[in-house]
Amino acid sequence: MSGGVDSSTxxxxxxxxxxxxxxxxxxxxxQRRLAGREGMPESVQGRCCSIDDVYDARRVAQQIGIxxxxxxxxxxxxxxxxxxxxxxxxxxxxxIPCSLCNNHLKFDQLLIVAQQIGAERVATGHYAxxxxxxxxxxxxxxxxxxxxxxxxxxxxxxxxxxxxxxxxPLGEMKKPQVRELAATHGxxxxxxxxxxxxxxxxxxxxxxxxxxxxxxxxxSLPDTSGELVTxxxxxxxxxxxxxxxxxxxxxxxxxxxxxPLYVIQISxxxxxxxxxxDEHLYSRILRTKRVNLISVxxxxxxxxxxxKIRHRHEPAAATxxxxxxxxILATFDEPQRAITPGQAAVFYDGDIVVGGGWxx
Amino acid sequence: xxxxxxxxxxxTPVLPEVFEAMRPWFAERFGNASSIHHHxxxxxxxxxxxxxxxxKLLGCRPSEIVFxxxxxxxxxxxxxxxxxxxxxxITSSTEHHAVLHAAKHLEELGCExxxxxxxASGLVDAADVQRAxxxxxxxxSIMGANNETGVLQPIGPIAKIAAExxxxxxxxxxQAAGKVPxxxxxxxxxxxxxxxxxxxxxxxxxxxxxxxxxxxxxxFFGGRHERSRRPGTENVPGIVAxxxxxxxxxxxxQRGDDRRIAAMRDRLEQGILAxxxxxxxxxxxxxxxxxxxxxxxxxxxxxSLVIALDLKGLAVSTGAACSSGAIEPSHVLLAMGLKPQRAxxxxxFSLGKQTTEQDIDFALALVPETVARLRALSPRxxxxxxx
Numbered sequence: 021m022s023g024g025v026d027s028s029t030x031x032x033x034x035x036x037x038x039x040x041x042x043x044x045x046x047x048x049x050x051q052r053r054l055a056g057r058e059g060m061p062e063s064v065q066g067r068c069c070s071i072d073d074v075y076d077a078r079r080v081a082q083q084i085g086i087x088x089x090x091x092x093x094x095x096x097x098x099x100x101x102x103x104x105x106x107x108x109x110x111x112x113x114x115x116i117p118c119s120l121c122n123n124h125l126k127f128d129q130l131l132i133v134a135q136q137i138g139a140e141r142v143a144t145g146h147y148a149x150x151x152x153x154x155x156x157x158x159x160x161x162x163x164x165x166x167x168x169x170x171x172x173x174x175x176x177x178x179x180x181x182x183x184x185x186x187x188x189p190l191g192e193m194k195k196p197q198v199r200e201l202a203a204t205h206g207x208x209x210x211x212x213x214x215x216x217x218x219x220x221x222x223x224x225x226x227x228x229x230x231x232x233x234x235x236x237x238x239x240s241l242p243d244t245s246g247e248l249v250t251x252x253x254x255x256x257x258x259x260x261x262x263x264x265x266x267x268x269x270x271x272x273x274x275x276x277x278x279x280p281l282y283v284i285q286i287s288x289x290x291x292x293x294x295x296x297x298d299e300h301l302y303s304r305i306l307r308t309k310r311v312n313l314i315s316v317x318x319x320x321x322x323x324x325x326x327x328k329i330r331h332r333h334e335p336a337a338a339t340x341x342x343x344x345x346x347x348i349l350a351t352f353d354e355p356q357r358a359i360t361p362g363q364a365a366v367f368y369d370g371d372i373v374v375g376g377g378w379x380x
Numbered sequence: 381x382x383x384x385x386x387x388x389x390x391x392t393p394v395l396p397e398v399f400e401a402m403r404p405w406f407a408e409r410f411g412n413a414s415s416i417h418h419h420x421x422x423x424x425x426x427x428x429x430x431x432x433x434x435x436k437l438l439g440c441r442p443s444e445i446v447f448x449x450x451x452x453x454x455x456x457x458x459x460x461x462x463x464x465x466x467x468x469x470i471t472s473s474t475e476h477h478a479v480l481h482a483a484k485h486l487e488e489l490g491c492e493x494x495x496x497x498x499x500a501s502g503l504v505d506a507a508d509v510q511r512a513x514x515x516x517x518x519x520x521s522i523m524g525a526n527n528e529t530g531v532l533q534p535i536g537p538i539a540k541i542a543a544e545x546x547x548x549x550x551x552x553x554x555q556a557a558g559k560v561p562x563x564x565x566x567x568x569x570x571x572x573x574x575x576x577x578x579x580x581x582x583x584x585x586x587x588x589x590x591x592x593x594x595x596x597x598x599x600f601f602g603g604r605h606e607r608s609r610r611p612g613t614e615n616v617p618g619i620v621a622x623x624x625x626x627x628x629x630x631x632x633x634q635r636g637d638d639r640r641i642a643a644m645r646d647r648l649e650q651g652i653l654a655x656x657x658x659x660x661x662x663x664x665x666x667x668x669x670x671x672x673x674x675x676x677x678x679x680x681x682x683x684s685l686v687i688a689l690d691l692k693g694l695a696v697s698t699g700a701a702c703s704s705g706a707i708e709p710s711h712v713l714l715a716m717g718l719k720p721q722r723a724x725x726x727x728x729f730s731l732g733k734q735t736t737e738q739d740i741d742f743a744l745a746l747v748p749e750t751v752a753r754l755r756a757l758s759p760r761x762x763x764x765x766x767x
Contacts, residue, residue, distance in 0.1 A: 136684045
């Protein structure tokens, strides 16, 4: 229970259906830690784990009459989500903390706590569908009814064991329906706006967050300044740090030529940012590592799928095949724009999530 | 669900006799104790009766009792009321936050602060107090009984050291009042705090003993109540309740209730330790108050244990402070040298006047099996058990 509309409505729904449920909020990040540092806002309202959000979740639990607890896993969140977030950026990749949070906290740590306190499953407000497929003998993850809220992109890392214990009651519903249901149940949070940002980066300024976090840790921002080069290797300028860039970025390059320039590639090792015209952003090849397969146990032979290369992306037709231990290669029918290392590539077979991996 | 409450150090239920004593003072017999008329006189009498009763519990004069809104206010009044900028305060690392934070605040205002360590049992060494004294030390504050572990500090010897140095001595007796006999003259303290809701009176009332001749500066202003030490219209029902609770506490001590409670606590402790491996009492090496048992259960999260027990009807606590769930491990346990992991694996059981033998049976039947289940599901334990 995050204090948001989705998880609150799930709680109300399950309670109304007569299930024996316990409300849990995970305290994952102390919003006051970096407040005021390096330009970070002094106080943060209504973000995950803020006092306001816990208050909202608690009030919903009280309103629907279920036991409610807050469990603290700040240590694990920092180790498994926040640190990697910072390190990925400093290595020139664009991370997805939400997937890591799902893999390590929401569907790992939370499942452990749930089992320990005697619960069989964990229900969340994720827009996704999960069900056991008798024919395949596997738990399948599918896209939800409301594709505009589809969160399966962030759930590609879930194992069979985790999926067998997950419940996504909002999978068949559309967002406006969910808000209506919340209102019907008389939940005060029915009108609460959705949170769009990374929960521990208020305001979305991840550069400021990285500065503040490293300062707090007593670490200095590593100097990753270096050269801006063209796709042919010509040096055309300088940059002040690779974490300031993401593939496809157009602003903030500090150089102007006749035509628009975009970040094509970021090289952590050489501290170089490669820039080029729009045409250089397109590629048909995508490599992934640390793959997780859901609908199939193994990829014996090449498979036709649709691939999402970021959350806001229309799945594009491609062929995937094993290219090494724990590696999958995707070859798109059409070139795709701004394939970004650090993001996830998630493979779909219709609305079934085949699996996914991390883009290298 | 059958519920058993073993978290009396968090708060206690108001005893029926206490509730009966306070009930008329809401509507039947109400008044402002400062009013001249009949209502005021009746109310004034009730407040003063309560004051006498509390004075009797502490072995002091009624005029030495200042009623407050609770233990926290009493602690703050003692500290802020006696110490000025530039002066020095000595306290211990296991005090309640009401003392520690008040002391830190004094530090911010320009006082000097010494926070004494404790040993592995949680005890302050009186010799450390002696060594920490400076020419401009104004106050030493050491608690009577620790709220998390029940450890009883050697306040007699410490008070003596303070007195010989011409320094004020304050003791936070919030967890001790009603559980151990208190005689402020014998202890030798200048100020002493108690809290109503820790001794079967309601939340919202407490008292500070202020030795005659000790001048405390009030925390806020607005009248001459409590001999100008604590303005504000008296919380009559609360004060009447505190008076009744004090009377019952005295009778209980005379009857030996604390020995009965200690016997139940010992049975609970021994029973748990006999059935659970890799568990131990925090503060075992020190004298402890009758009702408290703080036990570490290695390889599990105390938080998960508290939740699992609550879902089965047993109420206990981790003794850790919490705000928006940003839990910090117990500063008391850390001060005793427990590793953070062990501090996080600790649970506090605290019995009360209403605790029965059946309650202990219930806890003994539930705790070991719950710990076993948590351990079976703990990834860390599986690794260790495997090796």
